[in-house]
Amino acid sequence: MKFASVIVSVSSKEVNRIFEYKIPDPLIGIIKIGHRVLVPFGPRNIQGYVVNIKDSVDFDASKIRPINRALDIEPVLTRELIMLAKHLADYYIDPYISVIETILPAALKSQSEKVLTLHSDASKEAADFFKASHSGGKVLTKKLDAEALKGIKPFIDSGDIIEETELKQHTNKKYARALKPTFQPGRDFGRAVKQLELLDYLENHEYIELSRLHEDGYSSHTINELVKKGYAEKIDVVIERDPYENRVFFEDKPKILNQDQDYAFGRIQDAMDRSDPKTFLLHGITGSGKTEVYLQAIKAVLDKGQEAIMLVPEIALTPQMVNRFKSRFGDEVAVLHSGLSHGEKYDEWRKIKEGRARVSVGARSSIFAPFENVGIIIVDEEHETTYKQTDRPMYHAVEVAKYRSSFHKCPLILGTATPSLETYARSDKSVYERLELNMRAASNTLPDTRIVDMAKEHRTGNTSVISSALKEAIQDRIDRGEQTVLLLNRRGYANFQICQSCGDVPNCPNCDISLTYHKSNHTLLCHYCGYEEEVKRECAACGSDDVTFRGTGTEKIEEILRDMFQVDVVRMDNDTTRRKGMHEKLLNRFEKEEVPILLGTQMIAKGLDYPKVTLVGVLNADTMLNLPDFRANEKTFQLLTQVAGRAGRHELSGEVIFQTYNSEHYAITLSESNDYQAFYEKEMEFRRFARYSPFYFHVLFTVSSEDVRKCLEAAAHVHEKLTAAVSDTAIIVGPSPSPIERINNQHRFQILLKYKREPDLSAVLHELDEFYYERYKKEGLSLRIDVDPQYI
Ligand code: ADP
Ligand code: ZN
Numbered sequence: 135m136k137f138a139s140v141i142v143s144v145s146s147k148e149v150n151r152i153f154e155y156k157i158p159d160p161l162i163g164i165i166k167i168g169h170r171v172l173v174p175f176g177p178r179n180i181q182g183y184v185v186n187i188k189d190s191v192d193f194d195a196s197k198i199r200p201i202n203r204a205l206d207i208e209p210v211l212t213r214e215l216i217m218l219a220k221h222l223a224d225y226y227i228d229p230y231i232s233v234i235e236t237i238l239p240a241a242l243k244s245q246s247e248k249v250l251t252l253h254s255d256a257s258k259e260a261a262d263f264f265k266a267s268h269s270g271g272k273v274l275t276k277k278l279d280a281e282a283l284k285g286i287k288p289f290i291d292s293g294d295i296i297e298e299t300e301l302k303q304h305t306n307k308k309y310a311r312a313l314k315p316t317f318q319p320g321r322d323f324g325r326a327v328k329q330l331e332l333l334d335y336l337e338n339h340e341y342i343e344l345s346r347l348h349e350d351g352y353s354s355h356t357i358n359e360l361v362k363k364g365y366a367e368k369i370d371v372v373i374e375r376d377p378y379e380n381r382v383f384f385e386d387k388p389k390i391l392n393q394d395q396d397y398a399f400g401r402i403q404d405a406m407d408r409s410d411p412k413t414f415l416l417h418g419i420t421g422s423g424k425t426e427v428y429l430q431a432i433k434a435v436l437d438k439g440q441e442a443i444m445l446v447p448e449i450a451l452t453p454q455m456v457n458r459f460k461s462r463f464g465d466e467v468a469v470l471h472s473g474l475s476h477g478e479k480y481d482e483w484r485k486i487k488e489g490r491a492r493v494s495v496g497a498r499s500s501i502f503a504p505f506e507n508v509g510i511i512i513v514d515e516e517h518e519t520t521y522k523q524t525d526r527p528m529y530h531a532v533e534v535a536k537y538r539s540s541f542h543k544c545p546l547i548l549g550t551a552t553p554s555l556e557t558y559a560r561s562d563k564s565v566y567e568r569l570e571l572n573m574r575a576a577s578n579t580l581p582d583t584r585i586v587d588m589a590k591e592h593r594t595g596n597t598s599v600i601s602s603a604l605k606e607a608i609q610d611r612i613d614r615g616e617q618t619v620l621l622l623n624r625r626g627y628a629n630f631q632i633c634q635s636c637g638d639v640p641n642c643p644n645c646d647i648s649l650t651y652h653k654s655n656h657t658l659l660c661h662y663c664g665y666e667e668e669v670k671r672e673c674a675a676c677g678s679d680d681v682t683f684r685g686t687g688t689e690k691i692e693e694i695l696r697d698m699f700q701v702d703v704v705r706m707d708n709d710t711t712r713r714k715g716m717h718e719k720l721l722n723r724f725e726k727e728e729v730p731i732l733l734g735t736q737m738i739a740k741g742l743d744y745p746k747v748t749l750v751g752v753l754n755a756d757t758m759l760n761l762p763d764f765r766a767n768e769k770t771f772q773l774l775t776q777v778a779g780r781a782g783r784h785e786l787s788g789e790v791i792f793q794t795y796n797s798e799h800y801a802i803t804l805s806e807s808n809d810y811q812a813f814y815e816k817e818m819e820f821r822r823f824a825r826y827s828p829f830y831f832h833v834l835f836t837v838s839s840e841d842v843r844k845c846l847e848a849a850a851h852v853h854e855k856l857t858a859a860v861s862d863t864a865i866i867v868g869p870s871p872s873p874i875e876r877i878n879n880q881h882r883f884q885i886l887l888k889y890k891r892e893p894d895l896s897a898v899l900h901e902l903d904e905f906y907y908e909r910y911k912k913e914g915l916s917l918r919i920d921v922d923p924q925y926i
């Protein structure tokens with residue numbers, strides 16, 4: 135007899151353990167480690183993942199229930215990914231299942247239902263069989279021998295309706311007949327016109343995607359009724375979609391590497407040849423040719439018959455990167471990012487799984503690309519906070535990359551112009567090997583950068599948000615037919631509304647934060663919970679009609695720019711790019727040089743490489759500096775350096791202007807002089823003094839509840855538990871209110887644990903997590919544990 139250890143797909147702490155099932159005889163040898171299976175669980179059948187197979191169990195084998203069936207022909211998880219899931223579940227204090235289902239594409243999560251298909255008469259028998267195979271798989275495994283099962287499995291996998299003749303070969307006639315429903319449209323539909331209409335619609339299609347049915351006005355109720363009555367059925371159909379299908383990629387030829395690039399490439403290649411799982415920091419200024427090094431290293435990996443994983447912060451923002459990869463490696467490239475539908479992601483995942491693509495380019499979750507022979511892992515812009523997931527499991531992609539690099543014995547490259555302090559500190563101690571690219575590859579120099587002191591500007595009479603220096607520089611570019619990129623890290627029109635008579639500022643009723651004014655739809659909007667209200671003429675507090683708006687967002691700047699220069703402006707922020715494909719559409723207009731100015735929030739700071747861009751302006755360099763976060767300086771330095779790097783990347787030389795009220799602050803002045811080393815040293819002093827990362831590790835605990843007293847009581851309890859558990863070299867800060875104390879009517883209090891080394895930390899974290907999981911269920915009080923948090 136054979137038994138399988140299965141992690142079941144139930145997102146609950148009580149079942150955060152492994153369950154044992156018997157493998158039915160016909161499935162022995164077919165079900166492997168990593169298989170997705172359907173298993174009985176209580177009264178239901180649910181999906182699970184086989185993480186081990188063994189010959190015996192420690193308890194009465196006759197009590198063990200059998201697996202119903204396998205859900206795929208091949209296992210979906212490799213042994214590596216199973217071990218990795220375990221590691222992440224332990225490290226980030228999460229249920230095993232939630233990590234497993236993060237590793238896999240969402241389409242595989244539980245039996246996803248993407249399409250609706252008809253039980254037509256011609257294929258009714260097949261459809262019946264199909265239904266049997268989906269719901270009564272137990273019977274199926276009993277009545278079929280292993281050979282027959284093999285024939286049917288592809289059918290189950292693809293969801294195709296198989297021909298009647300084929301069906302006879304594989305299934306038991308009697309069983310299929312017994313299940314055949316008796317259709318009586320008269321009785322079944324009564325006055326259900328909409329259902330009949332849907333039936334008619336379906337008759338002309340092989341299948342229709344559920345999402346399209348919703349768009350066409352068929353409710354879930356209508357669809358489900360039809361399914362319940364046995365006239366239609368939801369199934370998975372594999373449709374290959376290529377989101378880049380109709381795109382023309384302009385050619386990008388390999389360059390002859392310059393001396394710095396060549397040295398870096400040589401060191402990386404040497405590690406690859408020795409199967410050395412070492413980590414490199416590729417520290418290169420913007421435009422120094424880091425990407426060219428990645429491309430050539432990947433080429434070498436492919437030539438050796440291996441695979442490559444390339445992570446970028448957010449692909450939708452960097453279409454040029456995709457272009458370069460597609461142009462060099464063609465169909466070998468799978469692209470994974472958040473802008474794809476579940477189905478599209480699944481297609482890309484399958485390309486990798488089936489060996490049709492050997493290069494994966496994608497955002498955070500593509501670090502789980504199911505390759506089995508990885509030759510290199512590259513994380514571009516390693517300092518970006520998007521590499522840490524903010525929902526559970528709160529994993530960091532670089533942590534995962536390190537695990538995979540050591541499993542595959544391949545090098546890991548962390549590339550950036552502005553390393554995170556943690557990474558640079560490790561390179562300083564030679565934990566990582568640092569490779570430097572100090573010259574721009576395609577142009578002679580870095581742009582000329584200067585700081586404009588806005589306080590002074592106001593004193594000398596210019597009250598506009600655009601300084602006279604910036605105004606002149608923009609006008610220059612327009613006159614010369616060149617382009618300008620402007621950064622303002624704040625969307626909306628005005629920041630807030632204020633009553634000039636009593637000073638009242640309308641706040642969100644659910645959060646402790648003021649509402650932002652959006653002019654296009656004349657509303658006040660909460661950027662935290664989405665609360666929206668119409669703007670009123672009178673102050674809600676005192677009734678005065680002397681209300682005005684303060685502060686400036688991108689929407690307003692767009693208006694000002696159009697007015698000031700009489701030109702067209704492309705604006706990119708969360709409001710203009712919400713719809714799918716809008717990023718690209720807007721960037722295309724700018725790329726074609728139809729528009730002289732691109733204005734946007736930080737989404738424009740990365741990756742853009744346009745030859746005509748010779749001016750970059752930062753309208754308010756201080757927005758990030760004022761965040762209540764110990765990394766505020768670091769983030770300011772990084773953002774300014776990144777966006778400045780968009781200027782003068784080709785023949786034309788560039789100019790950069792930072793507008794600020796903190797013209798002496800080192801995060802701004804050292805970015806102006808492009809002096810990373812000096813910034814690093816200065817910032818490290820602060821971190822050492824304030825005892826923050828990289829000198830200490832952090833865990834952030836946040837309790838939240840509608841009831842503020844419960845919050846405080848829980849925070850005290852967590853504090854007490856931690857105090858008892860950690861050594862006295864650890865530091866516990868708080869409890870204190872979170873920077874925004876209330877969001878969405880939930881009060882939030884936090885405790886920060888800082889430590890250098892704590893051998894038993896994981897035990898107390900798991901214990902706290904479980905304790906508060908119970909309380910969450912009973913009384914809505916929750917504890918969030920963030921290991922290595924990005925924001926504190
Ligand atoms: P980074 O990734 O460091 O920002 P890129 O790899 O994008 O830099 O290079 C910046 C520009 O320089 C690109 O237009 C690229 O094609 C070009 N480039 C890179 N390496 C070379 C080289 N060795 N010779 C000529 N041009 C190069
Ligand atoms: Zn008022």
Ligand code: ZN
Nearest residue numbers: 642645660663
């Ligand atoms: Zn709100």
